[in-house]
Amino acid sequence: MLTSEAFILRKSEYSEADYIVSAFTRDFGKIRGLAKNAKKSRKRFGGRLEPFVHLRIRFSQKPGGMKFIEDAEMIRVFSNMMEDIELFAWGNFVLENVDITLPEEEPNNNIFELLIHTLSSLSKDKHLPSKILNFQLSLLSYSGYKPNFDNCAGCGKPVDEGVFSIAKGGVLCSECRGDKPNGFLLSKNSLSSIGSNEMNAERAFDFIRMLYRFTEYHTGKEIKSSKFIEEMMR
Ligand SMILES: [Zn+2]
Numbered sequence: 381m382l383t384s385e386a387f388i389l390r391k392s393e394y395s396e397a398d399y400i401v402s403a404f405t406r407d408f409g410k411i412r413g414l415a416k417n418a419k420k421s422r423k424r425f426g427g428r429l430e431p432f433v434h435l436r437i438r439f440s441q442k443p444g445g446m447k448f449i450e451d452a453e454m455i456r457v458f459s460n461m462m463e464d465i466e467l468f469a470w471g472n473f474v475l476e477n478v479d480i481t482l483p484e485e486e487p488n489n490n491i492f493e494l495l496i497h498t499l500s501s502l503s504k505d506k507h508l509p510s511k512i513l514n515f516q517l518s519l520l521s522y523s524g525y526k527p528n529f530d531n532c533a534g535c536g537k538p539v540d541e542g543v544f545s546i547a548k549g550g551v552l553c554s555e556c557r558g559d560k561p562n563g564f565l566l567s568k569n570s571l572s573s574i575g576s577n578e579m580n581a582e583r584a585f586d587f588i589r590m591l592y593r594f595t596e597y598h599t600g601k602e603i604k605s606s607k608f609i610e611e612m613m614r
Pocket of ligand 1 (some may be wrong): 470484532533534535536552553555556557
């Protein structure tokens with residue numbers, strides 16, 4: 381039997397009593413497993429297979445790789461995520477970002493710590509957008525998708541100001557961007573304010589949008605919670 385701290389990233393019904401869960405474990409990375417009788421067993425699961433719960437799970441692995449989640453013990457509940465719909469939406473956004481950037485079964489302690497830190501620090505204060513932004517930047521860096529803000533993604537020259545290209549994965553200098561003037565303009569100034577608490581909420585959200593689209597593009601996966609967040613930020 382294997383044991384690890386974990387967060388539930390996704391859960392779907394497998395049968396009347398069972399769930400298939402995708403869990404981010406500290407020691408084994410992202411795993412998928414069957415939680416048999418999870419809907420009914422109070423002793424083994426007790427409704428703890430939920431997002432925003434820091435768990436300790438035990439699971440077994442059958443030859444062929446199939447995993448069975450045996451039980452889950454609660455370490456901490458991030459009840460702040462359930463306080464209101466806005467935090468709940470951002471919390472889901474955070475989990476979804478982690479889910480799509482993580483490969484299967486590769487432990488990543490930096491991202492595990494980042495997730496705990498982010499969920500515990502999110503609250504309805506004016507720094508919420510910059511906390512999300514810092515989360516995105518750290519996640520992209522820890523998962524190997526870090527955008528290049530320092531050098532032109534076309535020619536490699538250092539850039540003070542440029543247009544961000546999602547497809548190229550970084551900032552383009554004035555020559556490389558050619559006749560495509562549209563795009564998200566970044567300057568050394570705006571870059572140094574990324575994620576700082578002084579950044580105004582609207583500007584921070586423009587950055588958040590740029591980074592979640594960047595994440596979607598480079599992972600090839602959609603962040604579904606962004607739709608609700610876009611509605612909310614209008
Ligand atoms: Zn260039």
